[in-house]
Amino acid sequence: MGGTALALEVADLSAGYGPVRALRRVSLEVPEGAVVTVLGGNGAGKSTLLRAISRTLTFHGGAVVSGTVSFGGRALGGLAPDRVVAAGVSQVPEGRQVFARMTVEDNLRAGALGARGDRATKAAAMKRVHELFPVLADRAHQRAGLLSGGEQQMLAVGRALMASPKLLLLDEPSLGLAPLMAARIADTIREINAQGTAVLLVEQNAALALRLASRAYVLEVGEVTLSGPAAELAASDEVRRRYLGVVDEEAAADAASATTTHPVLSRWEEAR
Numbered sequence: 447m448g449g450t451a452l453a454l455e456v457a458d459l460s461a462g463y464g465p466v467r468a469l470r471r472v473s474l475e476v477p478e479g480a481v482v483t484v485l486g487g488n489g490a491g492k493s494t495l496l497r498a499i500s501r502t503l504t505f506h507g508g509a510v511v512s513g514t515v516s517f518g519g520r521a522l523g524g525l526a527p528d529r530v531v532a533a534g535v536s537q538v539p540e541g542r543q544v545f546a547r548m549t550v551e552d553n554l555r556a557g558a559l560g561a562r563g564d565r566a567t568k569a570a571a572m573k574r575v576h577e578l579f580p581v582l583a584d585r586a587h588q589r590a591g592l593l594s595g596g597e598q599q600m601l602a603v604g605r606a607l608m609a610s611p612k613l614l615l616l617d618e619p620s621l622g623l624a625p626l627m628a629a630r631i632a633d634t635i636r637e638i639n640a641q642g643t644a645v646l647l648v649e650q651n652a653a654l655a656l657r658l659a660s661r662a663y664v665l666e667v668g669e670v671t672l673s674g675p676a677a678e679l680a681a682s683d684e685v686r687r688r689y690l691g692v693v694d695e696e697a698a699a700d701a702a703s704a705t706t707t708h709p710v711l712s713r714w715e716e717a718r
């Protein structure tokens with residue numbers, strides 16, 4: 447266990463959807479209390495990785511083929527998704543997926559279902575969420591579908607926090623948000639982590655993710671191709687060129703086609 451009691455350990459994980467192999471022998475670790483990011487373009491397998499950890503892959507027609515996932519030394523393989531939440535791991539799915547016709551407050555309450563803890567614990571979790579996102583208190587009785595995209599992202603994060611997780615799995619929280627809103631979400635992730643929750647953040651927005659994380663992995667077509675301290679990856683030519691939109695002289699000629707083949711580059715440029 448490397449001495450870290452509540453670390454997430456993914457070892458040699460392969461997963462797919464029927465004949466489609468989406469992850470190949472992926473290994474990674476999130477130490478207790480850390481922010482770790484997984485970078486990768488469209489279809490790299492980022493969402494599949496989070497679904498495999500949260501045991502929700504079957505809802506998407508997928509399955510883990512081999513390998514192990516453990517949290518705090520306990521194997522998560524074979525657990526039902528609500529048991530994974532009870533074990534301290536909550537996921538914020540891609541695309542937010544708030545319950546649009548339910549109120550903001552009921553969405554938050556839904557996040558506490560299946561979680562450990564008595565009423566007082568859940569009330570404390572609600573208070574914490576309202577402190578992090580005051581807008582969710584202001585809009586408590588409105589339907590979630592009436593919130594802006596950024597507010598819905600806050601609600602999705604808040605809902606996951608209602609289970610008082612030790613590890614938060616975040617699937618592209620900045621997707622589709624204006625740069626200012628993405629920056630606010632980033633600040634909140636930092637705050638959540640400062641309060642003691644570890645974070646596994648998958649992102650196409652590498653610039654944002656590398657600022658938040660201490661360690662990063664690059665996933666390409668289902669395989670980890672690079673990993674290391676986030677600062678080292680941020681400085682690496684390969685990552686700068688492919689994921690941060692920084693082009694050298696030689697690559698400049700290819701820049702136009704690069705933004706087409708790597709949508710992350712154009713998105714990063716828009717955000718500047």
Ligand SMILES: Nc1ncnc2c1ncn2[C@@H]1O[C@H](COP(=O)(O)OP(=O)(O)OP(=O)(O)O)[C@@H](O)[C@H]1O
Pocket residue numbers: 463466467468486487488489490491492493494495506507508540
């Ligand atoms: N429900 C599904 N059924 C079949 N194939 C899927 C399903 N979800 C994803 N895939 C395939 O698995 C591979 C990995 O997809 P995944 O969604 O994990 O990538 P991603 O890195 O999260 O990309 P994106 O940012 O586009 O969501 C892709 O080839 C994708 O087409």
